Amino acid sequence: MSITLIYTVVVLSAIGIIAAIILYYVSQKFMVHEDPRIDQIEEALPSANCGGCGYAGCRAFAEACVEENELSSLFCPVGGNECMNEVANILGLEAVQKAPKVAVLRCNGTCDHRPKTNQFDGAKSCSAASSLYSGETACAFGCLGYGDCVDVCDFDALHMNPETGLPEVDDEKCTACGACVDACPKDLFELRKKMPKDRKIYVACRNEDKGAAAKKACDVACIGCSKCFKECPFDAITMENNLAFIDSDKCKLCRKCVTVCPTNSIIEVNFPPRKIKPEQVAEPTSAGPDSTDKA
Amino acid sequence: MLKTFKMGGVHPAENKLSAGKAIEKLPLPKTVSIPVAQHIGAPATVVVKRGDEVKVGTVIAQSSGFVSTNIHSSVSGKVKKIDDVMDSSGYKKKAVIIEVEGDEWEQGIDTSDNLIKETHLDAKEINAKVLAAGIVGLGGATFPTHVKLSPPPGMTAEVLLINGVECEPYLTSDHRLMLEKGAEIIVGTKLLMKTLGVNKAVIGIENNKPDAITRMQEFTANEPEISVQPLKVKYPQGGEKQLIKAVTGKEVPSGALPIAVGAVVNNVGTAFAVYEAVMKNKPLVERVVTVTGKSVKEPSNLMVRIGTPVTDLVEAAGGMPEDTGKVISGGPMMGRAVTTLEVPVTKGTSGILLIRDDEAKRNEVEPCIRCGKCVNVCPMGLEPYLLMTMSEKKLWERSEDRHVMDCIECGSCSFTCPSNRPLLDYIRLGKGTVGKLIRARKSQN
Amino acid sequence: MNKLLTVSPSPHVQGDESIRKIMYGVVLAMLPAFAMSVMFFGWNSVKVTLIAIAASVFFEYVIQKYIMKVKPTVDDGSAIVTGILLAFNVPVGLPVWLIVLGALVAIGVGKMSFGGLGQNPFNPALVGRVFLLISFPVQMTTWTANKVVADGFSGATPLGLLKEGLKNGETIPQITSQLPSHFDLFWGNMSGSLGEISAVALLLGGVYMLWKKIISWHTPVAVLGTIFIFEGILWLANPDRFMDPMFHLFTGGAMLGAIFMATDMVSSPMTHVGQLIFGVGIGIITVLIRNFGAYPEGISFAILIMNAFTPLINAYVKPTRFGRVA
Structure with missing residues (x-):
């Protein structure tokens, strides 16, 4: 009995020692010399592996940082400037500061604004539906509402609002990784510069149809009337294909365009309510103080 | 002896409700909207403008490349406007909208029913006429016929197959055409043979149309070069590759065209259109459309001018039944559901199918039970369950390795799935995405 | 509208x-x-x-x-x-x-x-x-005696009797005398699990499923064919040690397993060729366990083992592609 025990112990120990020797030899022989800074940078990154930087993951991005040895074309949108500063410190380089961005949905075609013209009954996927036809409404450019963007969001920042049928961006959680921008077959998402107090002004429409057709399809479509274009004091608005676009780098949040838009397709977010103009206050309305009918 | 293709295939209920109805001419519509992209390839370039007077057969849009073709006015009247209209593709496309006045034809078009058999034209001249007449594959794929008739250098056609299979349920337009215009189809076939320089043609007809088989056999009795091949009923036998396999036993290699095995396939409708174009100078301005459905009062086969709104066809067939839930342009297996009845009939519209409410909605999707039925019915020998999962997970490279591009989108997999899984929806998505990736890769190199 | x-x-x-x-x-x-x-x-x-x-x-x-x-x-x-x-x-x-x-x-x-x-x-x-x-x-393995068995066979299953007999050094002719006849086996007049006894009833169900296209013939035929051939070879080689192949087809869970359990869609391969490989594997493992293993019956184990191979079979046995370029 004891002999068996001893044998077992001896044999197992021998196997262990032999294996250890092999492992040691192999690790010495085949050791890959890697820049230790790659590990350091990877540590500094948010390790979300979202691909928002354009690389396959945080490790690949770290490798790219070390290899390029300059950071002008590299940016981690999730970690932002803070994270990039850290990366720059590790590499002893200058970080490029970028304004933080946030994703916005350029469509406001809610169920109320955009009547359905047919019902879709296929695979519940925006990309599958858009490869079939223009969509459940007469607007060929608007949100389809099957949530491809929600599926790709790694940060839980996108949720479908069942009442409007549109996805909503949670500004707090959005890291501007750009996954939704790529996922949307209608190209409705845009990464816009983060403004103070999360304020936003943007054209919530991508409809390139002529005014009448666009308006017929959706109450709040941009009809390409160019009023905002003429109104903007900062040249932030451009018109192309019957569609207005506000450049978030130039926009100063003056809200003049919002006022002139005849279809309310320009949206303002997180602004305090407008002061009611004196003459409107002077005219008491029967509907009571709540009805602040602004254009 | 009945022939068929070996691999896969399904048997959907045939429902050929309108098989016994002779082709009727549909009265002229008030306006037509003729899209300029009715074929595969580059859209034609519009050559008319608002206010122009046109006659039947006037070219309104010209071929804009090799894979493209002419578009003719199908009515006489005045061009009302050129605008984007919704067509059966599900997207708005540029179209010429013409207000109909009278029915005046361009000069030189023979509108009589006289059968003309002989021509002095040579192959080149025939093909030029085919292009000028704007003929495309009328089976539904709408590939420009003159391209098919010009084999790429180094390849020669050996056999011409005339596709009278009509394997789609419900549709009967080709069936009726064979019964009523058999002689013309034979002349058209001979013209096609002359153009291709082949001395053998086979007309493939499925066994569920015995009257068409006998009729065509009568016409070919004195034509040693043309034979009729009855085929066992099996979907998708009308697919080019399946038909070639069934008739000749040859398999078109993956990614290649039928000409690679020396075969050229044309629909019976195309053969008829070629006859009219060459012998009668008549461009492709009308086609046979089956209007059918289980609740339709008068399922019928109508000779319809291109550009006629679908509403007119439905009215002619007894009006839109109350219980219609879905309208399909084409057959139930490969046709496209339309969003509105205002879409125009195009060169590829082989049928208008009104589906009842109870069949319009798909059944609830259930989990895959790995029964393997989709694998066994796939006529291309693919694995639909796997391709669907790969598309869902966006594994495009793997899906390319699994030959997603071989899919002919026949829908046998979705049809047969006991769990009602939208297999083809996802495979089509995968096919589209992989196609884009391949093109991107090619343009990079 | x-x-x-x-x-x-x-x-x-x-x-x-x-x-x-x-x-x-x-x-x-x-x-x-x-x-x-x-x-x-x-x-x-x-x-x-x-x-x-x-x-x-x-x-x-x-x-x-x-x-x-x-x-x-x-x-x-x-x-x-x-x-x-x-x-x-x-x-x-x-x-x-x-x-x-x-x-x-x-x-x-x-x-x-x-x-x-x-x-x-x-x-x-x-x-x-x-x-x-x-x-x-x-x-x-506590078998209730069959109600209909008249001549007082013990409650043990035929396969159990076989294993027991061989263990006791008996030869096949000696064991056979204690076993029900082939006709009884086919009819189901023997001891065993609840549903596995009657080969004829199971075959009837199998034909129904084939007719309704719920199963394809590939898996059951491969399983039963392999058992028959493999057992046949053993029997021909040494009839004193091994029972005849028909005995093995009708006893134990061979029929039930081949027709109802190996054909389970979820856990069996997708392609017909895959199903043949799967069935042959089940047959071989079953025969090995029955004749050389500790348990008298092995088809449950055989099916479970081959279930584990199903993903591998699915990965390597692909349908023949139309127009494949060699």
Whole structure:
């Protein structure tokens, strides 16, 4: 009995020692010399592996940082400037500061604004539906509402609002990784510069149809009337294909365009309510103080 | 002896409700909207403008490349406007909208029913006429016929197959055409043979149309070069590759065209259109459309001018039944559901199918039970369950390795799935995405 | 016209097959075997079967509703099939609590832990049965004597008698005298698990499923053919040591396994060629266990082992592609 025990112990120990020797030899022989800074940078990154930087993951991005040895074309949108500063410190380089961005949905075609013209009954996927036809409404450019963007969001920042049928961006959680921008077959998402107090002004429409057709399809479509274009004091608005676009780098949040838009397709977010103009206050309305009918 | 293709295939209920109805001419519509992209390839370039007077057969849009073709006015009247209209593709496309006045034809078009058999034209001249007449594959794929008739250098056609299979349920337009215009189809076939320089043609007809088989056999009795091949009923036998396999036993290699095995396939409708174009100078301005459905009062086969709104066809067939839930342009297996009845009939519209409410909605999707039925019915020998999962997970490279591009989108997999899984929806998505990736890769190199 | 038209990608028609049709078709196909078991074992077999079905359905419902928090899908019939198959695979005298435990393992471990219908790599009923067989060998091999057997065969199964006899050094002719005739075996007049005894009833169910296209012939023919050929070779080589192949086809769970359990869609390969490989594997393992293993019967193990190979078979055995370029 004891002999068996001893044998077992001896044999197992021998196997262990032999294996250890092999492992040691192999690790010495085949050791890959890697820049230790790659590990350091990877540590500094948010390790979300979202691909928002354009690389396959945080490790690949770290490798790219070390290899390029300059950071002008590299940016981690999730970690932002803070994270990039850290990366720059590790590499002893200058970080490029970028304004933080946030994703916005350029469509406001809610169920109320955009009547359905047919019902879709296929695979519940925006990309599958858009490869079939223009969509459940007469607007060929608007949100389809099957949530491809929600599926790709790694940060839980996108949720479908069942009442409007549109996805909503949670500004707090959005890291501007750009996954939704790529996922949307209608190209409705845009990464816009983060403004103070999360304020936003943007054209919530991508409809390139002529005014009448666009308006017929959706109450709040941009009809390409160019009023905002003429109104903007900062040249932030451009018109192309019957569609207005506000450049978030130039926009100063003056809200003049919002006022002139005849279809309310320009949206303002997180602004305090407008002061009611004196003459409107002077005219008491029967509907009571709540009805602040602004254009 | 009945022939068929070996691999896969399904048997959907045939429902050929309108098989016994002779082709009727549909009265002229008030306006037509003729899209300029009715074929595969580059859209034609519009050559008319608002206010122009046109006659039947006037070219309104010209071929804009090799894979493209002419578009003719199908009515006489005045061009009302050129605008984007919704067509059966599900997207708005540029179209010429013409207000109909009278029915005046361009000069030189023979509108009589006289059968003309002989021509002095040579192959080149025939093909030029085919292009000028704007003929495309009328089976539904709408590939420009003159391209098919010009084999790429180094390849020669050996056999011409005339596709009278009509394997789609419900549709009967080709069936009726064979019964009523058999002689013309034979002349058209001979013209096609002359153009291709082949001395053998086979007309493939499925066994569920015995009257068409006998009729065509009568016409070919004195034509040693043309034979009729009855085929066992099996979907998708009308697919080019399946038909070639069934008739000749040859398999078109993956990614290649039928000409690679020396075969050229044309629909019976195309053969008829070629006859009219060459012998009668008549461009492709009308086609046979089956209007059918289980609740339709008068399922019928109508000779319809291109550009006629679908509403007119439905009215002619007894009006839109109350219980219609879905309208399909084409057959139930490969046709496209339309969003509105205002879409125009195009060169590829082989049928208008009104589906009842109870069949319009798909059944609830259930989990895959790995029964393997989709694998066994796939006529291309693919694995639909796997391709669907790969598309869902966006594994495009793997899906390319699994030959997603071989899919002919026949829908046998979705049809047969006991769990009602939208297999083809996802495979089509995968096919589209992989196609884009391949093109991107090619343009990079 | 205010009604909105429905738009969906093609195809716009669907075949009339459904999970329900398949599952209830299987249930229907199992009825003859069930009737035979009632005939031979009496009403106790009804009791066992009903308990197994009820327990399977109950566990599936509870797990889906309260643990997985999804809409219960017990009406699809798959739990009923699992329940019946489990009942078919146990002795008729099995205590109630063991049947319930077997159903819990079959549904809970064998099916739901992988994500439910379609996800399980192993046949759930067999997972339940093998769990019971290994954990409670005594109860699982306590065979109730067959009611109809007139000449007083003991309760042991033919395969059990065979194994026992060989262990005691008897030769085949000596053992054969204690065994039922081939006709009895074919008819089902023997001891064994509830549903496995009657080859003729099982074959009838198999023909029904073939006719309804619920199964293809490939798996059962491969399993039974392999058993027949392999056993035939052994028998020809040494008739004193090995029983004849027909005996092996009609005894134990060979028929039940080949027709109803190896053909389980979820855990068997997709392609016909794959199914042939799968079936041959089951046959070989079964014969090895029966003749050279510790257990008298091995088809449950054989099917479970080959279930584990199914993903591998699916990965390597591909359908022949149309127009493949060599």
